[in-house]
Amino acid sequence: MIDGVNTKNLKFLPDERGRLMEIMRNDEKIFDNFGQVYLTTNNPGVVKAWHYHKIQTDFVCCVKGQIKVVLYDTRENSDTYREVNEFHIGDFNPMLIAIPPGVYHGWKCISNDEALIISIPTEPYNYEKPDEYRLPPDAPDIPYKWIMDSGKIHG
Template sequence: MIEGLEIKKLDVHEDERGSLFEILRSDEPMFMKFGQVYISKGKPGWVKGWHYHKKQWDHFCVIKGRARIVLFDNRHDSKTFGEIGEYEVGGNNLMVLKIPPFVVHGFECLGEEDCWLLNVPDQVYNRENPDEYRIPLNDPSIPYERWKTRKGW
């Protein structure tokens, strides 16, 4: 597993009325600080990624549909430098992935329906100076060729 990555499997509480699952709590070790909350909607057949942040930690959770989240450790000083992490999440496999800064990441919607990825980053997005650095999907420095499509960024 990529150094610094944290994964939390989510408990789903279900009854005849529906279900409930907690994503992130301020009293658990995974929580750092609140920046903002947003949802990134993915379309089947498209990839959103590669990109990384220099300061920001992300907390990813697929709350609708299913997605493949792929991580690449781009940190030269990391014990897991050059490693790939791949996680199929959503549906019956609910979890939160806490992604460290400088770890390159992207996601691909799986199946025939849109997927919704909820993120709780520890930083507020700065439109004038965004902490977001994009890398092309086919960049040869990232040893990953399993995206089912080449559509995306």
């Protein structure tokens, strides 16, 4: 696994009213810092990639649907420099992924319906100077291909 990436398997606690799933607590080893919490959605077959941060750690959890999360380590001083990790998370594999600064990441919705993703970055979004550095999904610098059933790459 890429150095600095952490995962936490999640579980549902069901009862007659429904179910509850704790995603992250501030008394766990995986917890770093709190910046904000937001919900993003992903339509089926769509890829949202690539970006990384210089300051913040991203915590990502898919709470409805399924996504394939891909990470690429571009930190030259890392023991896992140029390593690629792939995770399938969501309804059938509830998991929290901590993505450290300097690691490119993106995901593709692999479920038939829209996926709902909770993101908990360690820093609040800075509208005037975003800590976000992007590449297109088909960036030649990243050794991963987001090929769809149609053979097209969606970004």
